[in-house]
Amino acid sequence: MPEVIIVGGGMVGLSLSLMLAKAKINVKLLEAIKYPTEHDQKLLEYHSRFDARNSALSRRSISIYQQLGLWTVLQQYATPILEVQITEQGSFGHATLRAQEEQVESFGQVIENAWLGRVLLKEVRQSEYIELIDGVEVTALTQNESSVCVTAVRAEQAMPFEAPLVIAADGRDSKCRQLLGVSASHHDYEQVALVTTVQTSKPHQQVGFERFSPLGPLALLPLPGDYRRSVVWPVKKGEQEQWLGEVNDDHFLAALQHAYGDRAGRFEKTAPRFCYPLSQVLADKQAIGRVVLMGNAAHTLHPVAGQGFNLCLRDADVLVRYLTTHLKNHEDIGTPSLLQAYEKARRKDQQRVIKFCDSVVKGFSNNHPVLKLARNVGLLAFDRIPGVKPLVANYAMGLKV
Template sequence: MVIIGGGHVGLSFALLLAHHGIDSVLVEQSVYPTISPDDDTARTQYLDSRNTALSRRTVQIYERIGLWQSLQSHACRIDSVHISELGSFGRAVLDKKAEGVESFGQVMENAWLGRQLLLAAKANAHITLHDDAKVVNITQDATSASVSVEQAGRAFVLSAPLVVACDGSQSPSRALLGIGTSTHDYNQVGIVGVVQTDKPHQHIGIEKFSEVGPLAVLPLTDGRGDGADDSTAGFRRSVVFICPKGEEARYLQDDEFFLATLQQVFGDDAGRFVQAGRRGAYPLTKILADRQVVGRCVVMGNAAHTLHPVAGQGFNLCLRDADTLAAMLAHEKRQAQAAGKTADLGDYQKLRAYEQARQKDQQRVIKFCDTVVGSFTSKNPVMKFARNVGLIAFDKIPGIKPMVAAYAMGLKS
């Protein structure tokens, strides 16, 4: 099998396949850094990192393939989530004890996740890596798909029964396959980074909704401990801040202004914001592929669906896709072996079955993101009153929280 795109989704998919004994060749356009398991793993960029909230289902997937043990030192669990609307009366709390779960998920530096995925892939005999390699063409026939690659001045072709493209929201592979997209520009920019507060996070995530969009601070591990217990609950927090497009420059360049804005938004809930690290700005656009299967080729990850970051569902949805396809391919391989045959992992009807199997979960998450963004950005006073009543109802009516929590953790799809 050929995988195009060696980011977090592509590497994870390759490792999932390897767990089932399926070989893959992964092609990545960027140059991978030279790393070693013996490298210093200290948090050298204490306030300068992007982060991802991993759902409970995502953690379970990494546990199953034996990767979580190397990841967990930089993972900080979320024990409760406090949800409210800025300047309004509505408020709700999700608590792990009340819902009977170990946690609602874990927050981790993207750099650490990527480092461990790459180390695992390099050490796995089922995975062959080609970095600094550009895909220039994809062709298909009745029995295989072929990927034309340029690398370091040489050209070569990789052929396999199946090609899976995980090469990002602007996916060149998606264009080569002739797959169109539907897009929606939110006219917003997501500003992400890390801040320090004078109050320990106590494993609490705080989400505020505003007329601009969702704003969140999530717990992170500190410079000394892994955040696994109260004694190492640190003062470092991941921030997702949404602003209108065109207004991001001051939030990026002026630390005092950024910290003061966060203080105004979150009040005393997180304590006092005392230091901000380097921040990144990302225009927010929903991009949905018109199709996810063409012949013997599948698009996955942000190439299939790039979503608004509200509730941190994007990467977790991508990993559920990868897990489902890997499991289906493994099942086909076992069935063929039992019959003394060679499995055709690129069979179009089987790939279409995967696409259809994932539609319910994908559409549910897409609808949820659009509903939250649309309802909480409305300035209509009737809508504002209704959503605050809705938050109170969510907090008080029995039976609602467990259902929502299960979906948020990826345990129901």
């Protein structure tokens, strides 16, 4: 019997399985999508799980990958963020965070999900402690006092699995969460994130921009190659079609130019744009008997501050620490009281990040003159009041949770 079953082989599920494998815990990893082979480079690079999006890895997340022995490889595809500039289009407020002033090597590093996923998947396939079973759909999940039974189907063939602990990392619309009867709160931001890569005439110099515009908050982050930058631009739902497709390349570049001015130089080229609906989904419970909800199945956040994936990795890191301690004491790692203790331990960090992301979205999506004045004054205060920047920077880097 495997010691853990993970449902969901996205980046959270892959990362978590490697953390467990490092602790010599056997894992069965179930994934609905059939992954390409490592030789099929084109499909693997832009597979739906390793798509056009990017992850801004906090220093805490980098530390986790260092402990897994993966950062030397991942570093080749990552770019450090040495400075962050926060501004609002057409307003006087601004703030700047500099890694040198905060006495850190960087605030984190940006990596394309395509590369991160490729490295993680390759490592999972090579691990003696992980069995990856892809192309299967979970159809049933039941529990008893000592184990959890999971039924998965592939090509109409039922495949039963059993383990003392199941971790459901199967995304925002988690089938496991539904099978467990766990409800979740949903808040639709009425936005769609446009995601792409652009080339600019000025080198990025490892500077990231957060620019609040009337169309939505834009993130422009540095990528490998001096002139490549990632764009995440939440726009109103229903307005995304005007930005998609090759025929709209010039229109999209002109809109970026208008929003950013000349800070990045000229926006010269753009890759295809992809879009993703934005909502906040929070599970009412994360520990249900011998099952733990993880990743977007537990909490799906707005990408405005780039904190979602980093929060998920911190969750995974803490859970693995709890499990390894129990294993050393020869105790049952699926004990409900243990999983409830994990959930309680993570509550403060999760609530802080959830509240921060939601507040930023709502605070900068309202163009009322009084609120606009208040947030610009707030940006200036943030930029100038001693002691505020180090506190915010440490939270963003995941160093104080």
